[in-house]
C-alpha cells in the first residue's frame with residue numbers, strides 16, 4: 444500500500460453504519476468516519492489518539508477507539524483534555540494493527556500478585572505537580588481508559604495520591620523496593636513532573652543492591668511544569684500527555700547521573716524554610732584525597748550551578764508555581780535584572796570536566812575550565828528542559844550522554860539573548876561565548892570563593908542543595924539499571 448493511499452471500508456460506530464477512511468502519511472495518520480445517513484464526519488488525528496481496545500463484550504471485530512479533545516489554545520484557566528471514545532466495528536485492519544493496545548498488557552503485568560494480594564501496578568498521582576491538574580486527569584481521563592482495558596482499580600492496580608512531599612519516597616522505599624529486590628516486576632504509572640521520577644530513583648538506589656533486583660518500569664504522564672524527561676524522550680511528541688506512550692510504547696533503561704557532595708551539603712525543603720540531609724551518603728575520596736562520607740543524590744535530567752540553579756530555587760514557591768512554566772522566565776528576569784540595577788553575579792569556583800580520552804583507551808582525566816568566574820554551568824542527560832527549550836541539541840533520547848553547557852558572566856540583556864536562542868532549537872550552543880561539550884563528569888570546587896550561600900546552590904533535577912563554604916560537588920554518569928522508562 445502506498446502511504447498516501449487512504450484505506451476505505453464500511454463499518455459501524457455506536458451501531459450506526461459509517462464509512463471509515465484511514466490515511467497514513469510520513470507525518471501524521473488520521474481516521475475519519477462519515478455517517479452514511481447524515482453524511483456528517485468525525486476526524487481523529489493520531490496526535491490525539493490514545494489507542495484502540497478490543498471490546499470483548501461485543502461480537503465480532505468490535506473496538507473502542509480512545510482519543511482526546513484538546514484544550515482550546517485560548518482557554519483562560521489551566522485545564523485537561525476531554526476523553527472521547529467511539530465504539531466501532533469493522534475498523535480498517537491497518538489502523539487496528541498500528542494502534543491496538545496489546546502493548547499495554549505486555550507492559551502492565553497484572554496477573555502477577557503479591558502474597559498479600561496487592562497488585563504490582565501502581566498509579567501514583569502527584570497532586571501538587573505542575574498547576575495541580577494530576578488528580579483531575581487521573582479521574583476524568585486515565586481511570587476511564589484503564590477501565591476499558593479492562594484494568595480494575597484496587598484489584599489489578601493500586602492508586603496512590605500524594606499527601607506530602609515524602610509520599611512517593613516512602614511508598615517506593617517501603618513497598619516497591621523490597622519487591623524489586625526480591626525479583627518482582629513492577630509497573631508505576633506516574634502522573635507528575637520530573638520530581639516524581641527523581642523521588643522514585645533515589646528511593647530505589649540502595650548502597651548494596653540485591654543481585655535479583657528487577658528495575659521497575661515507569662510510564663510517565665506529563666503533569667509537571669518543565670516535564671524535561673517527557674519532552675526529551677518523545678513522550679509528549681503528540682497531544683496525549685503520555686497516554687499513547689503508555690498504551691503503545693516500550694521500556695528502556697533510564698540513564699542517570701550521580702551527584703556527590705562535600706560532607707556539609709544539605710538540601711533545601713519547604714520553600715527553603717529548612718534544610719535536610721540528602722537521601723544517602725557514600726564513602727568516597729574528596730578532591731584532596733581524604734576519605735569522607737559524602738551526601739549523594741541521583742538525577743535523570745540536570746545538575747546545575749549559577750543562574751539556572753538560582754532561577755529554579757527562587758521560583759519553587761507556591762506563589763510562583765501558580766504561573767506554570769512561566770515561573771522560570773519570571774525568576775530569570777529577577778536574577779538577571781536585579782531591582783537595584785546591579786550586574787549579574789560572577790559565580791566563583793574552580794570548575795573541572797571529566798573527559799574520556801579515546802587515544803588512551805578510554806582513560807578519563809579531570810581538566811579545569813580556565814575561567815575564575817562563571818554565570819551558567821549546567822550538565823544534562825536530556826535535550827529539552829521544557830517543551831520548546833532545547834538546552835542540549837546533541838542529546839538523543841535515553842542515550843546516556845552527558846553534555847555540559849557553560850558560560851562566564853555577561854550582562855542580563857546578553858544572557859537573555861543567548862539563552863533565548865535555546866528556544867530556537869538550541870542555537871545558543873553555536874554562540875562563541877557558550878561552551879558546549881560532551882563530558883563524563885563535572886566538578887565544582889568552591890575553595891575560598893562565595894561567602895553567601897545563595898551562590899553555592901546546586902540544582903539536581905529541581906532539588907536545591909546548598910554546599911558549605913569551601914565545599915565541592917562532583918557529578919558523574921551512573922551506570923546502574925535502576926528503572927526503565929516507557930518511551931514511544
Ligand SMILES: Nc1ncnc2c1ncn2[C@@H]1O[C@H](COP(=O)(O)OP(=O)(O)OP(=O)(O)O)[C@@H](O)[C@H]1O
Nearest residue numbers: 572573605606607608635636637638667668669670
Ligand atoms: N500532596 C503533596 N504535598 C506536598 N508536596 C507535594 C504533594 N504532592 C506533590 N508534592 C511536591 O510537589 C512537587 C512536584 O514536583 P514535580 O516535579 O512532580 O512537578 P513540577 O515541579 O511541577 O514539574 P517539573 O519538575 O517537571 O518542572 C514535588 O516537590 C513533590 O514532592
